[in-house]
Amino acid sequence: MTNWIIRPATEADLGEIMALEHECFPQDAWSAENMHFELLAHHTTYLVATIDEKLVGYAGLSKVPASDQGDIQTIAVSPSVRGKGLGRALMDALLNEARRLHAQEIFLEVRADNPAAQKLYFALGFEHIDTRKNYYQPDGIDAWIMRLIMPQRSTGREPIVLGIESTCDETGVGIVRGTTLLANVISSSMDEHARFGGVVPEIAARAHLEALKPTLESALAEANLSLSDIDAIAVANGPGLGGAVMVGVAAAKALSIATGKPVYAVNHLVGHVGADVLERGQVETPTVALLVSGGHTSLLLVRDLLDDVELLGETIDDAAGEAFDKVARVLGLKYPGGPEIDRAAAGGNPNAIRFPRGLTQAKDMEKHRYDFSFSGLKTAVARWVEVAEAKADSGEGEELNVADVAASFREAVADVLVSKAVKACLDHNVPRLLLGGGVVANSRLRELAAQRCAEAGIELRIPALSLCTDNGAMIAALGAQLVMAGRKPSGLSFGADSTLPVTAVQTL
Amino acid sequence: MSCLLAIDTSSGTSVAVLRDGVALAEVEIADTRSHTESIGDAIASALAQARVQPAQITSVVVGRGPAPFTGLRVGIAAAIMFAEGTGARLFGVISLDAIARREFLARAGKAAAHAPSTGPLLVTSDARRSEHYWALYSGLDAHGVPVCIEGPSVNRPTDIEEHLATAGITAARTELAISAAAIGELFEAQLSAGVQSHDVTALYLRNPDAVEPKNLRDFGKRVSG
Numbered sequence: 197m198t199n200w201i202i203r204p205a206t207e208a209d210l211g212e213i214m215a216l217e218h219e220c221f222p223q224d225a226w227s228a229e230n231m232h233f234e235l236l237a238h239h240t241t242y243l244v245a246t247i248d249e250k251l252v253g254y255a256g257l258s259k260v261p262a263s264d265q266g267d268i269q270t271i272a273v274s275p276s277v278r279g280k281g282l283g284r285a286l287m288d289a290l291l292n293e294a295r296r297l298h299a300q301e302i303f304l305e306v307r308a309d310n311p312a313a314q315k316l317y318f319a320l321g322f323e324h325i326d327t328r329k330n331y332y333q334p335d336g337i338d339a340w341i342m343r344l345i346m347p348q349r350s351t352g353r354e355p356i357v358l359g360i361e362s363t364c365d366e367t368g369v370g371i372v373r374g375t376t377l378l379a380n381v382i383s384s385s386m387d388e389h390a391r392f393g394g395v396v397p398e399i400a401a402r403a404h405l406e407a408l409k410p411t412l413e414s415a416l417a418e419a420n421l422s423l424s425d426i427d428a429i430a431v432a433n434g435p436g437l438g439g440a441v442m443v444g445v446a447a448a449k450a451l452s453i454a455t456g457k458p459v460y461a462v463n464h465l466v467g468h469v470g471a472d473v474l475e476r477g478q479v480e481t482p483t484v485a486l487l488v489s490g491g492h493t494s495l496l497l498v499r500d501l502l503d504d505v506e507l508l509g510e511t512i513d514d515a516a517g518e519a520f521d522k523v524a525r526v527l528g529l530k531y532p533g534g535p536e537i538d539r540a541a542a543g544g545n546p547n548a549i550r551f552p553r554g555l556t557q558a559k560d561m562e563k564h565r566y567d568f569s570f571s572g573l574k575t576a577v578a579r580w581v582e583v584a585e586a587k588a589d590s591g592e593g594e595e596l597n598v599a600d601v602a603a604s605f606r607e608a609v610a611d612v613l614v615s616k617a618v619k620a621c622l623d624h625n626v627p628r629l630l631l632g633g634g635v636v637a638n639s640r641l642r643e644l645a646a647q648r649c650a651e652a653g654i655e656l657r658i659p660a661l662s663l664c665t666d667n668g669a670m671i672a673a674l675g676a677q678l679v680m681a682g683r684k685p686s687g688l689s690f691g692a693d694s695t696l697p698v699t700a701v702q703t704l
Numbered sequence: 705m706s707c708l709l710a711i712d713t714s715s716g717t718s719v720a721v722l723r724d725g726v727a728l729a730e731v732e733i734a735d736t737r738s739h740t741e742s743i744g745d746a747i748a749s750a751l752a753q754a755r756v757q758p759a760q761i762t763s764v765v766v767g768r769g770p771a772p773f774t775g776l777r778v779g780i781a782a783a784i785m786f787a788e789g790t791g792a793r794l795f796g797v798i799s800l801d802a803i804a805r806r807e808f809l810a811r812a813g814k815a816a817a818h819a820p821s822t823g824p825l826l827v828t829s830d831a832r833r834s835e836h837y838w839a840l841y842s843g844l845d846a847h848g849v850p851v852c853i854e855g856p857s858v859n860r861p862t863d864i865e866e867h868l869a870t871a872g873i874t875a876a877r878t879e880l881a882i883s884a885a886a887i888g889e890l891f892e893a894q895l896s897a898g899v900q901s902h903d904v905t906a907l908y909l910r911n912p913d914a915v916e917p918k919n920l921r922d923f924g925k926r927v928s929g
Contacts, residue, residue, distance in 0.1 A: 251733070393868045396912055396914040399912045404777075405780060405781055409785075412785075442739070442740045442777065443778075443781045444781075451788065452744070452759060453744065453747050453751070454786045454787075454789025454790045455790075482722050502828055688745050690736070
């Protein structure tokens with residue numbers, strides 16, 4: 197993750213804020229009195245960013261309750277940390293606050309001779325609507341007036357949508373109201389798969405059938421709602437394990453008929469992307485999405501959540517999560533392998549062994565630029581361990597260093613995932629990357645993604661882990677987006693499609 | 705007015721709506737590979753044909769199999785959720801029992817519906833993989849509920865025959881196929897006998913096809929999906 201912390205400003209920050217104010221705006225700094233007043237005013241929101249408790253940035257929003265317009269009053273980032281996405285992060289935080297306060301339009305002024313700032317504002321959706329001549333004195337620089345029209349929410353009551361997820365080994369039921377999460381309950385059959393070292397489709401499907409009713413009831417209880425409060429039902433109809441998906445689809449259809457509420461069949465992978473609306477109110481597009489789990493390793497280019505999702509690449513053999521499970525077996529670790537390898541890798545040297553990075557050779561990059569392969573890596577680890585143990589047994593080498601193997605393997609996976617995702621962003625000129633899927637829990641993947649994205653000026657979005665792993669809330673969230681966009685429901689004839697393409701966001 | 709929704713997906717997709725033990729509508733889709741696609745339309749169209757609103761359904765009964773995995777679950781999942789959505793009570797019956805009841809009734813003639821029938825009856829259904837699900841019945845009890853004397857089990861047809869021969873049982877056969885109306889009628893008989901059951905767990909009669917890896921490093925046996 198990024199190493200700064202963004203929090204509301206307090207009076208105690210005034211000294212450091214003023215120091216940075218003078219550093220950033222030597223000619224026209226505000227007075228300490230003015231700044232003090234703005235910090236404490238009821239109609240303002242001031243945020244500060246700190247690194248190791250040292251203040252490195254601040255930004256302020258003004259929004260009077262009676263008005264539906266807001267102003268970005270100021271934003272400053274210490275020269276020592278510029279170009280790492282902090283300005284963007286501060287702006288995002290202020291815009292989230294503006295959204296929370298129901299602002300419809302946001303205005304700001306920017307110096308005509310500051311193209312870096314202008315570029316950021318354009319990227320956030322601001323337009324240049326007017327120019328004030330000679331605004332900034334004493335330099336006589338023009339000010340651009342820029343405006344952001346906040347994405348409109350439906351004017352009516354936001355729909356309450358219940359989402360059902362059953363594409364792999366998690367039975368998930370989530371409930372949302374518009375973009376607000378009301379409940380997210382998951383029942384996992386993971387433990388039942390442990391002795392097999394991987395998900396057994398039939399065991400997963402049987403578990404879904406048993407978990408459906410209790411999971412639904414828990415979700416309704418968590419949301420403090422009854423089924424009669426639900427406006428629509430959403431269900432993931434693929435991609436995933438066919439027999440598992442069928443349980444959720446049959447359940448959703450019957451619930452739809454019984455309650456008289458429409459059903460929306462949505463794409464599980466696009467659901468992972470849609471999860472972000474629950475934290476941000478919207479999925480900012482375009483975005484590249486890297487979805488990594490025990491069943492999927494996919495790179496998506498999302499230009500529009502409902503209408504334009506493109507598969508850039510995916511694994512040609514094992515999913516990344518599977519590779520973790522299999523290597524865990526090689527190292528004598530438990531299932532699921534991800535957290536076990538994370539633990540074993542602590543203290544290990546990630547550069548001890550240079551394991552192969554699949555599909556990164558020049559010849560592969562032509563045909564498989566955004567595809568992944570983990571089968572060779574898994575075999576390489578198995579062989580390496582075999583050789584190391586043989587040497588240790590014959591007294592030629594030292595005992596197997598599990599921490600080094602785990603750390604080096606994990607590094608190879610994280611490296612290839614993040615490299616290709618960042619490349620996809622740069623190739624398509626997309627300034628943001630969204631992570632999803634259970635493997636996002638992997639600490640090294642998050643760390644490396646944060647580091648490489650910061651270096652490349654890409655904004656990184658990682659929703660809360662409970663929204664990254666398979667869950668019903670993301671399915672409900674995507675369903676609610678369809679409802680709010682006025683899309684028609686799916687009818688009752690859709691099937692379960694284990695290989696549903698990401699271009700099919702909704703199956704009618 | 706109490707209406708019953710009966711669902712069975714142990715072979716094709718079959719849905720019926722009954723009132724006072726009489727089928728008002730029945731929808732049958734014989735295809736054994738389209739349960740998921742068919743189940744919604746089948747329920748909706750059975751209700752429409754019977755001119756019954758979902759809220760009028762007070763009980764749901766589902767065939768628990770035995771049946772091959774995937775299709776069976778579709779009917780049970782739909783029954784559970786329909787009951788959940790309407791607040792109807794939920795019941796389960798063994799699908800083979802419904803066939804047995806109809807066969808015995810056919811034998812005895814409808815006029816003598818509750819007269820005891822003579823001679824055991826073997827009911828079988830396709831279990832794929834060259835096997836049959838089967839159960840052996842002695843007849844109907846006073847309420848018209850079939851009395852199962854063996855099964856349900858899953859075996860190869862030759863093994864079933866051999867088993868019966870060894871036991872010295874000569875059993876009659878039936879050509880009847882499962883139908884949701886028969887599921888509903890069986891349930892009504894159980895209700896009158898007071899032997900109805902809320903158990904809706906699937907009767908798979910087989911364990912999942914999964915091999916525990918003997919050697920943890922053996923990647924050859926793919927057990928993951």
